[in-house]
Amino acid sequence: MNQGIERYLAPQSLDQALFALQELGEVTLLAGGTDLMPQAKAGRAKFKRTLMNLRGIPELKGVSREGNTLRLGALATITELLHDPLVGEHLPVLREACDHFASDQIRNAATLGGNINNASPAGDTLVPLLVLDAEVELASRPDEAIYRRRMPLSEFFVGPGKTRRAPAELLSAVLVPCPAPGHVARFYKFGARPALDISTISIGLAGVRKNGHLENVRVAFGAVAATPLRALATEEALEGRQLDAQTIARVAATARQEVQPIDDLRASAWYRQELVHNMLTRMLEHVAQN
Amino acid sequence: MAVLEKSRKVVAESLIGQRIPKMDAPEKASGKTRYIHDLDLSGQLHARILRSARIHARIKSIDTRAAKALPGVHVVLTAADLPDQRPIGVAKDHFPLKGEVVRSQRDEIAAVAAESVEIAEAALKLIRVEYEDLPVVADARAAIAPGAPLIHPPRQGAPAGAAVAYTGRPDNVAMRFDYSHGDVIQAEADSDVVIEDSFKLHYVTHCCMGVSGVIAEFDASGYLTLYSNTQVPFLHKREFAEYLNMDPARIRIIQPPIGGGFGSKLDVYPFEVICVFLARAAQRPVKLVFTREEEFLASPTRQPVLLTLRSGCKKDGTLTFRTVHTLHDNGAYTSWGATTPFVMMQTFSSLYRVPHCDYHTTAVYTNNPYAGSFRGYGNLQATFAIEQHMDMLADAIGMDPLAFRLKNAQESGEVTGQGMVFKSCGFKDCLTTAATRSDYVVKRAAYRARQKDAGAVKRGIGMASMLHVGGGAKIYPSDGCGTMLKMDDFGALTLITGASEIGQGSETVLAQLVCEELGLPISAVTVVNNDTDITPWDVGVHASRTTFIAGNSAIGAAKKAKAKILAAAARKYECAEETLDLKGGFIVRKESDEALIELAKFIRGLHFSDKAELVMTTFYYEPPSVHQDKGFKGDVSATYAWATQVVEVEVDTATGIVSMTHVTGAHDVGRVLNRLGLEGQIEGGVIMGQGYALTENLMVEDGRIRNPNFRDYKLVTAPEIPAMDVSFIESMDGEGPQGAKGVGEAPAICIAAATANAIENATGVRLFELPFTPEKVYRALHGQTEKLYWAPWKPE
Known part of the structure; x- marks a missing residue:
């Protein structure tokens, strides 16, 4: 299973890691290993010649606040996010997604950066981060200095397992603006059982509540397309409209039309569309009543 | 239990109905139990099986040359290497290694024994198989449709009365059951309400925490020892003997603690026979343990x-x-x-x-x-x-x-x-x-x-x-279970039973029943239940039978021990046996519970006397049931x-x-x-x-x-x-x-x-x-x- 690995690197600083990436190019990155190892074992992922373990890089760890932005280190584990006071206070919707993430054992090892770079359409943290307007920070070291570029998370995903990260870049952090007063957000994950499941669909919803309607609406869906995605037509149907039964019905109908799921082992496309419709309705009713 | 000082009265509660922790719980909870996965024999090789890449196909050729040449590989077997293979299973309708046709995803085509699991895996990848696809019958209704492709087509030239594997079948019907009592036609005419519905039950599988595994070893005399998770060791001795053309008396089955049975280990499966073939060919012990994926693919399901x-x-x-x-x-x-x-x-x-x-x-x-x-x-x-x-x-x-x-x-x-x-x-x-x-x-x-x-x-x-x-x-000629019981010089018991423990708690219940008869604490018992060379015959752990059958058997052996002890005590204390009893580790007077002597001390007296007797008893219980x-x-x-x-x-x-x-x-x-x-x-x-x-x-x-x-x-x-x-x-x-x-x-x-x-x-x-x-x-x-x-x- 570990065939093809010729070199193992465990950099102790971001600088070391980026230098090696720039020099070597083809590198398999290891953080929590909860996706990489099963994929390699099943033959779905092939190791490159260098295996780089990122877990010793202090700059990629922890959660901090910089002005009005929360900086979530790429190596933050799901368990750390679940118990982090800043996340709990400002990003309860992300906390909730972490609470529905696999099992305790997997959460203890799995990292936020890994969940994002794995780019599964069903990745549990992706949908809440999309509705929170999160950005990814990509670091590289083309010369003597470290460069950092930022990109909205909504532009980061290209397809299943594919992102816009360049081979010489590392995802160093996720940057999330602290939500404004009146901000509401909801997350729903549908699995066949309450724990230890891959989502059949997931829904994220956010906005700022004003006089019975939502502004700056964000709606995102997981497991209904090749990537987790923002649902722009659904957002538009909801933006600024009185949250009454009529609006909720129209928004849910729009969402059902907007998603393009597939049939697979876990559910049919038809059922996924039904779930999107019914659960978005339930979430909006919950927002309207609270 | 206790002995009150003044009256010498023995006070002890009945064990029946108590909440008694399972005897194997401390070992399992502390991770000390050695399952078959934890056993390794000196000189042991590791085996893997190549399964079919097709669902239904004729095998045109198998090329194992590259696998055999891989360093660390000891044996590669296909059906061609085993002309003496015999058909296995309930209807004797398949061979352990399939040589001509594969009929399902799990079908075994080749097997490798090598120095390590990794080498055996690598060897499998080097085996080349050419197939010619046959039409797939994937639905029971399709299997009975007129003109359906036959899964076991009839074969010419098989001797009369031969197994399905040799004769084939003119249709896809494997078995029929027809039962009737009364007259349903008349009864329907007499009914006020009649309803009819169809129901469909799906595939599930046992999901035992411990995946299937076996270790086979031949000694220098050609005797076979199988470390096996079987639920029916005594029946399997006979079956393996038939498949291997051996004397059943030369086969010993040892059952390490099992990680779940639930009925999945009542049949002999191809992997077990294949592992023995490999051990025979390699002249080394061979261990074969499934991967979890293989457990799903190649263990039985619940009947759909x-x-x-x-x-x-x-x-x-x-x-x-x-x-x-x-x-x-x-x-x-x-x-x-x-x-x-x-x-x-x-x-x-x-x-x-x-x-x-x-x-x-x-x-x-x-x-x-x-x-x-x-x-x-x-x-x-x-x-x-x-x-x-x-x-x-x-x-x-x-x-x-x-x-x-x-x-x-x-x-x-x-x-x-x-x-x-x-x-x-x-x-x-x-x-x-x-x-x-x-x-x-x-x-x-x-x-x-x-x-x-x-x-x-x-x-x-x-x-x-x-x-x-x-x-x-009562499915087999006997539905019985044997027990041997011995008491040592310190009043401790060894209960040797044919009944297999598969996690259901039989050891604890059997110990409890014996202790109840003999007035001893449950800690006095050691249970031996996993070696056909030691334990007396039992038909197996199935049909919710162990507490009932093995329990009655254990009680029978305990009653005989008790009778022997009380007869000797009656002679010593010059009283009638019926007036004595065993309680709380003592021989007591039945009427008053007055302690006469500590049981262990009495047993030593029996042993180290002129008559020099040990307390050892046996019992075989056959339930009063009948064959259909x-x-x-x-x-x-x-x-x-x-x-x-x-x-x-x-x-x-x-x-x-x-x-x-x-x-x-x-x-x-x-x-x-x-x-x-x-x-x-x-x-x-x-x-x-x-x-x-x-x-x-x-x-x-x-x-x-x-x-x-x-x-x-x-x-x-x-x-x-x-x-x-x-x-x-x-x-x-x-x-x-x-x-x-x-x-x-x-x-x-x-x-x-x-x-x-x-x-x-x-x-x-x-x-x-x-x-x-x-x-x-x-x-x-x-x-x-x-x-x-x-x-x-x-x-x-």
């Missing part, structure tokens, strides 16, 4: 069943008749799944008093995985159909379903149409206890009235009951167990998610022996039944298993487990050990049926097809499900 049931009753609630036709998808080969009709027909003929009953099963060959035995042995499938029809008939005549069941329930003294004799029967107590404790009648009416209320989440309650053998099942006749009639078990389970659910009609909130069970267990063990057995069985009803589904498409992993094969996890209220009905069976019955299989049987009834109560929609996964339930609730119907079929 398509079933059409026709039932009738009179307006006053009297059952009139039942006609049952089933189509069993046998898979490519025949294992015990094909014989589940033995149990299914008992439920149809005898769970309730039904004066007229016809039962017919056709088990057919397909290219699907083959089904084996699994806790409940067809009873989950039969009960699923019958208990839904009990609700439907009650509704049709406007009778409360509890009253309807009570009217038709069996009682003590009944002899059924199938010849089963119910000497002790707590069925009506089970019904009323479970109904009362769950408030079934009131809740059912209330939930039904609320079906059309606003709100997506509906509540429902449903009931189902079961009958299962509780005192063994050719019409499947006869009292096959020494007693029968009963249970009623009430399931409460919440159905989210916006998602189709069914949450099981409460299970109220009442079980006729004869008598509670180890209360803690019994509760564990019931709770585990309920959860297994819950998985069958709601989440577990081995997806088989075109003969291929789509979800051979725990990510997509969904076992119930802790948050889903319902609150449970379990009551024990003590019917004190006259033949049972201390009055007890076997209940190993009972708790899993009713859950799916009761859940179906609960969903109907919640939503008004009845589901005929398992499992009740969210999408399937959602489709049914939204009118997206076609009504299932299978027209009964019998071969001409």
Whole structure:
């Protein structure tokens, strides 16, 4: 299973890691290993010649606040996010997604950066981060200095397992603006059982509540397309409209039309569309009543 | 226990009904138990099996040259290397290694023994197989269609009476079962209400925590030792001897602690025979342990069943008749799944008093995985159909379903149409206890009235009951068990029993029964139960039989020991044996409990005397049951167990998610022996039944298993487990050990049926097809499900 690995690197600083990436190019990155190892074992992922373990890089760890932005280190584990006071206070919707993430054992090892770079359409943290307007920070070291570029998370995903990260870049952090007063957000994950499941669909919803309607609406869906995605037509149907039964019905109908799921082992496309419709309705009713 | 100083009176409580932790619990909880996976023999090689890449194909060629040349590989075997292979399995319809045709995804083509698992894996990748595809039969209905491709086509030139593997079959029919009592045609004419429905039961598998494994070793004299997880070591000695052309006396089976059985280890499977072939060829011990994926692909499943049931009753609630036709998808080969009709027909003929009953099963060959035995042995499938029809008939005549069941329930003294004799029967107590404790009648009416209320989440309650053998099942020439008991100089006992421990707690219960007879604490016993060279014969751990059969056997040996001790004590104390007893580690006077002498001291006196005697006894218990006749009639078990389970659910009609909130069970267990063990057995069985009803589904498409992993094969996890209220009905069976019955299989049987009834109560929609996964339930609730119907079929 570990065939093809010729070199193992465990950099102790971001600088070391980026230098090696720039020099070597083809590198398999290891953080929590909860996706990489099963994929390699099943033959779905092939190791490159260098295996780089990122877990010793202090700059990629922890959660901090910089002005009005929360900086979530790429190596933050799901368990750390679940118990982090800043996340709990400002990003309860992300906390909730972490609470529905696999099992305790997997959460203890799995990292936020890994969940994002794995780019599964069903990745549990992706949908809440999309509705929170999160950005990814990509670091590289083309010369003597470290460069950092930022990109909205909504532009980061290209397809299943594919992102816009360049081979010489590392995802160093996720940057999330602290939500404004009146901000509401909801997350729903549908699995066949309450724990230890891959989502059949997931829904994220956010906005700022004003006089019975939502502004700056964000709606995102997981497991209904090749990537987790923002649902722009659904957002538009909801933006600024009185949250009454009529609006909720129209928004849910729009969402059902907007998603393009597939049939697979876990559910049919038809059922996924039904779930999107019914659960978005339930979430909006919950927002309207609270 | 204690001896009061002044009076020398011995005070000791009975062990029966106590909560006694399982004897193997400390070892297992601390991770010290050595399973077969933890055993390694000196010089051992590791084996892997190459399985088919096709579902149904002719093998054109197999090239193993590159695999044999790989450094570290000792042996590579194919069918061509084994001209003396003999057919295995219940119908002797396949060879361990397939040489000409593969008929299912799991089929074994080649095997490698190498220095390491990794080398063996690498060698498999070097084996080249050329196939020529044959048409795939992936559905039981397709297998009986005229002109269907044959899975085992007839072969010319086989000697008369030869096994299916040599002769083939002119059709795809693997087995037939036809049973009848009374006259169903006349009974139907006399019925006020007649209903008919089809039911479809799916594939699930055992999911033992410990995957399958075996180690085979020949000694210098050619004797074979098998380290095996079998549930039937003494039967398998004989079978292996046949497959290996050996003397059975030269085969020793040692059973390391097992990581789960549930019926999965009642048959000999190809991997076990292949491992012995490899050990024989390599002249080294060979170990073969499955991967988890292989466990899903190549271990047996629960029998999938398509079933059409026709039932009738009179307006006053009297059952009139039942006609049952089933189509069993046998898979490519025949294992015990094909014989589940033995149990299914008992439920149809005898769970309730039904004066007229016809039962017919056709088990057919397909290219699907083959089904084996699994806790409940067809009873989950039969009960699923019958208990839904009990609700439907009650509704049709406007009778409360509890009253309807009570009217038709069996009682003590009944002899059924199938010849089963119910000497002790707590069925009506089970019904009323479970109904009362769950408030079934009131809740059912209330939930039904609320079906059309606003709100997506509906509540429902449903009931189902079961009958299962509780005192063994006389299938083999003997259904007995032997015990040897010895007491050492310190009053400690070694209980040597033929009964296998598979996690069900038999060691603890057997120790308890022996200690109860001999007045000793349970800590006085060591149980030896895992080596055919040491233990006396037992037919195996199946059919909920061990507590009953091995328990009676252990009691028999203990009584003989007690009689010997008391006879010697009577001589010493010059009194009648009947006036003495054993209690709290002492020999006491029966009337006063006055201690005469510490038992251990007395035993030493016996040993180191002029007569020099040891206390060693043996006993063989054979239950007073009989074999069925050719019409499947006869009292096959020494007693029968009963249970009623009430399931409460919440159905989210916006998602189709069914949450099981409460299970109220009442079980006729004869008598509670180890209360803690019994509760564990019931709770585990309920959860297994819950998985069958709601989440577990081995997806088989075109003969291929789509979800051979725990990510997509969904076992119930802790948050889903319902609150449970379990009551024990003590019917004190006259033949049972201390009055007890076997209940190993009972708790899993009713859950799916009761859940179906609960969903109907919640939503008004009845589901005929398992499992009740969210999408399937959602489709049914939204009118997206076609009504299932299978027209009964019998071969001409």
